[in-house]
Amino acid sequence: xxxxxxxxxxxxxxxxxxxxxxxxxxxxxxxxxxxxxxxxxxxxxxxxxxxxxxxxxxxxxxxxxxxxxxxxxxxxxxxxxxxxxxxxxxxxxxxxxxxxxxxxxxxxxxxxxxxxxxxxxxxxxxxxxxxxxxxxxxxxxxxxxxxxxxxxxxxxxxxxxxxxxxxxxxxxxxxxxxxxxxxxxxxxxxxxxxxxxxxxxxxxxxxxxxxxxxxxxxxxxxxxxxxxxxxxxxxxxxxxxxxxxxxxxxxxxxxxxxxxxxxxxxxxxxxxxxx
Amino acid sequence: xxxxxxxxxxxxxxxxxxxxxxxxxxxxxxxxxxxxxxxxxxxxxxxxxxxxxxxxxxxxxxxxxxxxxxxxxxxxxxxxxxxxxxxxxxxxxxxxxxxxxxxxxxxxxxxxxxxxxxxxxxxxxxxxxxxxxxxxxxxxxxxxxxxxxxxxxxxxxxxxxxxxxxxxxxxxxxxxxxxxxxxxxxxxxxxxxxxxxxxxxxxxxxxxxxxxxxxxxxxxxxxxxxxxxxxxxxxxxxxxxxxxxxxxxxxxxxxxxxxxxxxxxxxxxxxxxxxxxxxxxxxxxxxxxxxxxxxxxxxxxxxxxxxxxxxxxxxxxxxxxxxxxxxxxxxxxxxxxxxxxxxxxxxxxxxxxxxxxxxxxxxxxxxxxxxxxx
Numbered sequence: 001x002x003x004x005x006x007x008x009x010x011x012x013x014x015x016x017x018x019x020x021x022x023x024x025x026x027x028x029x030x031x032x033x034x035x036x037x038x039x040x041x042x043x044x045x046x047x048x049x050x051x052x053x054x055x056x057x058x059x060x061x062x063x064x065x066x067x068x069x070x071x072x073x074x075x076x077x078x079x080x081x082x083x084x085x086x087x088x089x090x091x092x093x094x095x096x097x098x099x100x101x102x103x104x105x106x107x108x109x110x111x112x113x114x115x116x117x118x119x120x121x122x123x124x125x126x127x128x129x130x131x132x133x134x135x136x137x138x139x140x141x142x143x144x145x146x147x148x149x150x151x152x153x154x155x156x157x158x159x160x161x162x163x164x165x166x167x168x169x170x171x172x173x174x175x176x177x178x179x180x181x182x183x184x185x186x187x188x189x190x191x192x193x194x195x196x197x198x199x200x201x202x203x204x205x206x207x208x209x210x211x212x213x214x215x216x217x218x219x220x221x222x223x224x225x226x227x228x229x230x231x232x233x234x235x236x237x238x239x240x241x242x243x244x245x246x247x248x249x250x251x252x253x254x255x256x257x258x259x260x261x262x263x264x265x266x267x268x269x270x271x272x273x274x275x
Numbered sequence: 276x277x278x279x280x281x282x283x284x285x286x287x288x289x290x291x292x293x294x295x296x297x298x299x300x301x302x303x304x305x306x307x308x309x310x311x312x313x314x315x316x317x318x319x320x321x322x323x324x325x326x327x328x329x330x331x332x333x334x335x336x337x338x339x340x341x342x343x344x345x346x347x348x349x350x351x352x353x354x355x356x357x358x359x360x361x362x363x364x365x366x367x368x369x370x371x372x373x374x375x376x377x378x379x380x381x382x383x384x385x386x387x388x389x390x391x392x393x394x395x396x397x398x399x400x401x402x403x404x405x406x407x408x409x410x411x412x413x414x415x416x417x418x419x420x421x422x423x424x425x426x427x428x429x430x431x432x433x434x435x436x437x438x439x440x441x442x443x444x445x446x447x448x449x450x451x452x453x454x455x456x457x458x459x460x461x462x463x464x465x466x467x468x469x470x471x472x473x474x475x476x477x478x479x480x481x482x483x484x485x486x487x488x489x490x491x492x493x494x495x496x497x498x499x500x501x502x503x504x505x506x507x508x509x510x511x512x513x514x515x516x517x518x519x520x521x522x523x524x525x526x527x528x529x530x531x532x533x534x535x536x537x538x539x540x541x542x543x544x545x546x547x548x549x550x551x552x553x554x555x556x557x558x559x560x561x562x563x564x565x566x567x568x569x570x571x572x573x574x575x576x577x578x579x580x581x582x583x584x585x586x587x588x589x590x591x592x593x594x595x596x597x598x599x600x601x602x603x604x605x606x607x608x609x610x611x612x613x614x615x616x617x618x619x620x621x622x623x624x625x626x627x628x629x630x631x632x633x634x635x636x637x638x639x640x641x642x643x644x645x646x647x648x649x
Binding site for chain 2: 034114160163165169170171173178179180181184187201241242243244246247
């Protein structure tokens with residue numbers, strides 16, 4: 001089926017992310033009172049289609065499919081949903097999906113913009129090829145996924161903390177985990193993301209680059225190092241117990257929103273990534 | 276055989292009356308034997324708890340006749356157990372023996388009633404599970420002594436199965452309906468685990484004692500008690516296996532503790548924002564749950580605006596408990612629909628058995644039936 005490309009698979013996956021987001025509204029209105037598998041299975045089905053899209057793209061370019069902004073963006077979303085499907089095996093953390101699906105829908109719709117996915121020149125190797133490049137791109141995008149799910153856990157924390165603080169019945173009726181556990185989950189995800197980001201950046205340092213292209217002043221490199229310091233600072237401050245749990249959660253969400261809003265722009269500005 | 280039930284419960288009779296009809300466990304096998312020997316019941320189970328006394332019987336008699344016999348049996352039993360004194364029940368002096376307080380049901384209502392009792396729908400605290408254990412114990416006792424048969428075995432086992440189904444499929448048992456259990460539930464919504472949490476009890480009141488006990492039973496690590504009377508604090512701490520601190524020193528405990536239950540009789544706040552703010556700094560952003568069950572309140576509501584502080588007063592806790600109870604009441608219709616579905620096969624099985632019995636009718640009766648069908 002030539003007409004059914006990997007983008008069609010991804011489109012179907014995004015449709016399921018949308019269905020999950022709509023279903024999440026109902027879960028929200030019901031107060032997350034009953035254990036619910038429907039959302040988990042919706043995201044599982046979406047994950048299967050999403051994986052099929054990535055595998056098909058990977059085979060077509062014969063490389064890890066992280067060669068342009070479309071592929072990079074879908075990889076970030078794939079990481080978020082993959083991490084959620086593992087964490088969501090724990091019943092009390094299954095509702096993370098209700099918070100993750102709107103994020104996945106947003107990322108998915110954005111990724112589908114045609115300009116992000118220029119066709120690879122026939123016969124030519126992809127823009128970014130080679131094992132080290134694949135390692136660099138994959139670890140960094142996995143890191144973004146971990147940061148994303150960490151931000152989702154932080155959002156869940158904020159909602160539950162607000163309900164507890166203001167004595168909303170939903171706080172006790174919902175099947176959400178304790179807020180302390182949500183904070184731990186968010187911090188651990190961010191820590192995992194930070195390790196992956198460090199590995200990815202270290203791998204990127206050793207990549208061959210076009211002659212005359214500066215490394216340390218490249219916008220993407222500067223941005224990535226800035227991001228690395230932001231997450232390092234958050235982890236150190238948390239270790240020192242400086243920010244309150246609420247401020248930490250807000251910071252994790254803000255950091256990820258900043259990442260989402262600037263990732264594509266810095267990529268376009270980077271001569272290293274757009275020689 | 277028709278399954279019937281006769282009895283009295285917290286809904287129909289006061290405790291003074293219920294206690295007169297109560298069966299001591301040791302006497303139940305004898306009572307069951309007597310019921311069967313008299314021919315009133317082919318099978319029987321007696322349920323006797325603080326809230327109800329009921330006889331479930333599978334009887335060959337017509338329901339009206341069975342009820343009359345069972346009433347006599349129960350009333351005789353009530354009188355055997357002791358006459359009520361005027362002190363116990365002044366209003367009952369000179370009344371005829373308690374006929375209005377006894378209720379009786381024949382099929383299908385008797386089966387519906389059994390299932391409702393098993394599911395906790397007929398309990399004083401809707402949805403409670405203790406009654407299921409009591410019903411199982413009553414059934415086991417009758418079973419062990421050979422006083423149950425095909426009808427009651429099937430009815431009770433199906434009732435137990437339905438109770439489990441209702442518990443998992445509805446919210447009838449969700450939530451806490453007492454101040455102490457709501458406090459525990461809140462603690463479980465805040466802390467990752469109660470296993471390493473220390474509890475400070477300020478003032479040794481009855482509700483704070485219950486709350487501390489509930490927290491301990493859910494795994495809280497230790498209890499620290501403080502009271503204006505150090506002797507009372509030491510006595511309470513001794514009961515909990517905790518320690519007592521002088522009332523003037525309790526603020527020094529804040530660095531270590533995670534949950535505070537306060538119920539002093541102080542006429543003013545004993546903890547306000549100015550006092551708590553520096554204490555919170557020493558806690559290094561660890562959450563603190565404050566349960567203020569004192570009236571007038573011990574803790575200034577302003578402290579709830581501090582980061583990582585969660586303050587609940589007695590009205591907040593009662594409000595949550597009441598909301599839970601309301602939710603449970605809303606679940607009753609759903610539970611009754613499940614019960615109606617689960618009772619149907621029992622009634623259908625009985626109809627089939629009756630049809631099978633029809634084959635044993637005299638030939639002349641069968642011919643009459645056939646002619647009327649034509």
